[in-house]
Amino acid sequence: MESLQVNLKHKTYQVHIKRGITKELGKHLRAQCSGEKVAIITDKNVYHIYGKQVLQTLNSEGFETHVIAIEPGEKSKTLATLNDVFGELVRAKISRRDLILTLGGGVVGDLGGFAAATFLRGIPYVQVPTSLLAQVDSSIGGKVAVDLPYGKNLIGSFYHPDAVFIDPDVLETLDPREFNNGMAEVIKYSCIKDRQLFEELMSFSKDELTDNIDRIIFKCLTIKKNVVEEDETDRGSRMMLNFGHTLGHAIEKYFNYSKYAHGEAVAIGMYQVTKNSESMGLTEHGTSLMLKELLSKHSLPHQMPESDAAQIVETIALDKKSKGKSIDIVLLSSIGECFIKNICKDEVAKYFL
């Protein structure tokens, strides 16, 4: 088992990565939780595949279990679902001595984590992320949230779990498009901080990728952990995790979160900005070509949707959330090294189009 410890100002917690750990969760939870009840917040897809084994391991350690299975997908990350979840937690008489366990992708982790942050003013929770995106990104960092009709993640908090349990074996049942969606974030980490990882990803066959996925998850989480520890509340250096995201978010939003998955939009964002920064001489020659090859290897797009490109880029400068005349963007100096650049809003087309 690989473990890493996230050291925050007011809290420390462990992230465990081990193949098959889903089947032995009971034992691990027993070691750290004195409560009797566990409320499992999951989605119906994940529950259908892994519910039985999770219940079995928890029950065999004497936990009383309550399952709250929401409809899968982003459309469930709402106040309405949260309201239902709270109702179930009340019915199950969950107290502050008990535990919430989130079992699923980023939707379940974000919504379940926010429920844990707010129910009875906060009860302990552990994350069991099951999508690649959740395993390498959303399960650590403490950002929990739900969406509003006006935008994504508008209601949320910083609330860290007591532990994270990652089972790379569960990725076997993940839809290939979802797997590649998570690979976009893996590629992002390699671009901003780990050239060796980038080179490995370039050379791996499909089987080699599967065989090494636990080590890859560990590498990504180590990068995220270091950044989160330095900047818990996302005011400074966490910014570097936004490589590809300024344009990525604009693309997702422009198409109402339907045409492109998050990772696909980020893939376009990473390539586009790198192609432009390279032609401005800010990025080592050849970087964007390498990036394009790696993205294509994982069936990820790199090109802007042509007829909408100008309008999408325009929305970046118009974004109400970015006040003032300039924005910070993340650029690569070469594969494995990034820097933050403050650019004028009237330069956005130069960097993103």
Ligand code: NAD
């Ligand atoms: P998701 O939770 O919707 O999961 C994707 C799909 O895969 C779902 O249909 C789910 O049922 C299915 N699934 C998950 N694990 C499976 C498995 N092992 N086998 C079979 N099917 C499985 O989406 P996601 O991509 O995991 O997460 C996206 C969410 O994460 C977004 O809401 C985003 O805002 C959030 N997010 C949060 C952070 C953060 O720091 N908190 C960071 C990045 C993304």
Ligand code: ZN
């Ligand atoms: Zn992302």
